[in-house]
Amino acid sequence: MSYETDLAEFEPVIGLETHVELGTASKMFCGCATTFGAEPNTQTCPVCLGLPGALPVVNAAAIEATIRIGLALHCDIATWCRFARKNYFYPDMPKNFQTSQYDEPLCTDGYLDVDVDGEVVRVPIERVHLEEDTGKTLHVGGSTGRIHGATHSLVDYNRAGIPLVEIVTKPVVGTGVRAAAVAKAYVTELRDVLRGLGVSDVRMEQGSMRCDVNTSLSRPGEEWGTRTETKNVNSLRSVERAVRSEVERQAAILRQGGSITQETRHFHEDSGTTSPGRSKEEATDYRYFPEPDLVPVAPDPAWVAALKDALPEAPSVQRKRLIEQLGLSDLDAQAMVNAGVLDLVLATVSEGAPAAEARNWWLGSLAQAANAQGVDAGDLPITPAQVARVVALVAAGDLTASLAKQVVDGVLAGEGGPDEVVAARGLKVVKDTGALQAAVDAAIAADPDAAEKIRGGKVQAVGALVGQVMKATRGQADAAAARTLILSTLGVSE
C-alpha cells in the first residue's frame, strides 16, 4: 500500500509542535551568552546551573520576541500571565523542573496561512509560549551514542536556559492526501516568518528549530483516531517524511484491525521511519504549578500595539510582491516553491543578482546538488549572497559560465567564498589582451587553412580557432572576446 492509497481510505489529522531557540544575546533567566558551539559548560552561571539559592530573572528581550511571534501568527496576546514549573527529573535539566508556561501562555488562538500547490491552507495556532531549553547529554562508551550500552554520560549546560518558544497548532483536519505537504509547508512558512522577524536563526540542523509531529488516522465519519507524537523531526524534508511514515505505519495497523498505541515515537533520519518511545502509561505527571520565583508578566497593551505596527512584512506577502516586481511567471514561482528555493532566489535577487540568473542557479545546479545530498537547498553551504557574487563575477566578465560552475562547486565543497575559490583555484578569465593576442596569434599560425577560410569570408570557421585559444588558456579566456580578437586580427568584420 502507498501513502496515497492510505489517505484515500483514511482521513488524517495532524498537529505540529515547534520549538524555536530565540536568538537573544543572553539566556532566558540569566546573563549568560548563548553562542552556539562554545566549549562545553563555559556559558553557565549559578542561575542556569540551578545552583542552590540562585534565582531567575526574566529576559525582557525574550518576552518581546515571543509577543512578536504571536502577533505575526495573528494570536491574542495575554494581558497577564505567569510562568509555571514543569517538574520531572532529567540530568540535563539543572533544576529538575523546566520553567515553562502551562495554562497561561503569552499568545493564543492564531493562524498561519501556507501555500500548498498554489492553494492557501490555513493552519490554526493553539498557543505560543515561552520556556527555557535544557542542556545536552552525551552518552559515552556505547556504540550508538544512546544511553543503552554507554559507560558514562557527559552533560553540557551551555544550552540550558536558552529561551525556547513553543508554537503549537490546533489539530489540522481535512488535508487529505496533502497532509505531509501541509506539514512541510507549515514548518517552512513558520521558519520564514521567524527568520523575517529576526528572532531566531532557525537552523534545524543545529537544533535551534525542532519539530514534533502528531499524526492520527480515522475512517471517514468516525471519531478521530489515537494519535502518536513523533519527536526529533529535524529538517523540512523529515517533517514530510515523518508524516508519510506514520500514515503508512498506522494505516497498515488499522487495516489489519489493530489499534494505535498513544505514544511518542522517534524519527530516524537514515531510514525515514519511526520507532516507539514513551507510551501514555509511562507519561510523567509534571505537577505544574505557578513559578513562585517569578512575578507575573503583564505586557502593556500600548506596547503590544506598537510591536504589532512595527512587524515586518509577512514572507507570503513579501513573496507575492517580489514575484510581481520581478515579473516571474506563476509557473516559475510554483516550481521554486516546490523546490523550496523561492526565498533563496528572492534573497539572491535582493543581493543584487538579476532574477533570471538567480532562478537558474537555484532551480538548476544548486537544486541538483541539494537533491544529490538529500538536504534542503537552504541547508547547502552556500548563501544567496555568495550566489549573487558569482553572478556578478560572470556579469563583469571575470568568469565564464563554466568557470562559474567550478566556483560554485568549490564553495559547496567548503573551499571558502567565491572570491577565495577563484583565487585558490586560479579560475579568473584571461582578460590580459597581450596574453590573449599571443594565444590568438599562435592559433592562427597553427592552422593557416582555417585562417585562410575566414579571410575568404567563411566566418563560421572561426570556431576551430576559438577552440584552440580556449585550449591554450585552459578555458580561462572569454570565448566571445577570443572570437572578436581572432576576427579583428584577420581583418575580417562580421
Place this chain on the structure above:
Amino acid sequence: MTDLTRLSAVETRQAIASGQTSAVEVAQAHLDRIAAVDGHVHAFLHVDADGALAQARRVDDGELTGPLAGVPLALKDVITTEGVPTTVGSRILEGWVPPYDATVTERLKAAGIVILGKTNMDEFAMGSSTEHSAYGPTHNPWDLSRIPGGSGGGSSAALASYQAPLAIGTDTGGSIRQPASVTGTVGVKPTYGGVSRYGLVAFSSSLDQAGPCARTVLDAALLHEVIAGHDPRDSTSINAPVPPVVEAARTRDVTGLRVGVVKELQGDGYEPGVTARFTEAVETLKELGATVSEVSCPHFGYALPAYYLIAPSEASSNLARFDAVRYGLRVGDDGVRSLEDVMALTRAKGFGAEVKRRIILGTYALSSGYYDAYYGQAQKVRTLITRDFQRAWESVDVLVAPTCPTVAFPLGAKLEDPLAMYKQDICSIPANLYGGPAASFPVGLSEGLPVGLQVMAPTLREDLLYLVGGALEDAIPYAVPPLTWETS
C-alpha cells in the same frame, strides 16, 4: 576592658570607632568565645576564623566603614557564602562550597560586618527545634536540655550565648521569630520581597524571607537596614525604599498607636506563663500610650493546614535539583548502577525523614487530580488570610499575639509527633502567608524561660515593629540568660 562579647552591636561599633578596641580584637574575642562554649551549644556548623579575621583587618585598615563595620555576625547556613561551605543542615550538601555569595552575604561584607561562621538549622529550614539538622541539634543556652527553636536555632542560640551580637535568620513559617521567642532575643521577618532571596537556598519560594536577629532592637534595625532593599537578581524583590527602621528603633514612641490583639491566637493550647507575660506586655503598651483592642481574624485557624500544603508543594519542586549530578552528595555511583538509581540512592541517603515527609506531601498535593483540592484550595485560604489582615488594618496599626504558644520544650519532646511540632508555628504562619512584616520581642520569663511577643504590621511598615519593640525593650528589663552550664 569589659568582655567584648557582652556588648551590643552598637556598643561594639562605638568601641572600635573610638579606638578602645579593634575589629580584629573583637573578632578574636568572639572566635575564642565560640571555641570555649560552642561545644555545649552547637550553634555553629562551620567557623570561618580566617575569613572573619581578614574582614576585621579590612575594617581596621579603614577599607570598610559604616555603623556596623567590625561587628561580628553569625550567618544561618541557608545563605550562600563564596568559598565557605553551605550545607543547609543537610547531608545532601555536605562539603559543598558555593562559588558565589548571596546578595545578603554581599551586603554584610560591604558593610564591614564580620561573618564568624555558619549556624545550625533544621535541614532545609524544615522544623521548629533544630533537631532535624543532619549535624545534630543545637541546645538552648537558657537550658541546654531544651530546644533553641527552629529552624534558625543556631542563630538564636549564638546570640543568647554571646557567641555573636548579630545573626541572620530566615523565616518561612516562623523560623526567625520562634527561635527568638524561646531564646529571649529579637528576630524580625521583613516584608516578603524586602530582603533579596538571591543566594537563600529555597525551601518555599513564596514564603521564604531572610531577616535580622540580635539581642537589642536597635541592633536588629541597623542590621535590617544593611540587608534590605531592592535587588534586580530577585524578581520578587520589592523596588521601594526601605522603611525607616533605624529611626523607629530610636523613636520608640507608641503614643496613639492602635494595637490589635488577635482573638484567634490565644486561649486553649497556650501555656499560662506565656499568656501571662503576653497580657502584661500588652498592658505595658497601653500604659505607654497605645490603644488596645481585640481584633478577630477568622481565617487564621486555617493558616497551618494551608501552609503545610503550600510550603511542601514548593519544597518538593525546589529540592528536586539535589540529584547527585552537579554538586553535593553522590551515592552508589559504581559505574554499574543507572543514573536513576544513583539519584534515588543519593536522595534516600542525603535527605532526612522530615524533608522526605514534606517532599512526599508536596508531590502529592501537586499531583494531577489533587492539585485543585490541595494546592489550589490552600492558595484560596491564603487569599482569605490576606483579607483578614487587610480588614484588621482598617481599625488597627499593628496586630499582636504570642510568638509561640509555649516556652522552649525539652529536646526530643515533639520529635515523634510532627503535628505537635508543626503547632509551634501556629501564631507565626499567618504573617508568612500574608507577606507582611512580623517580629518577636522578648517580654520576660515563664518558669525561667523566655517568652516572646509577636508584632505583625502592614506590608512595608517594618518601622511599626521597631516602634513597638523599642518601647517594650525600655519598659521590660532584658532577661539575661544565666548560662549556669558555663561554670559547671
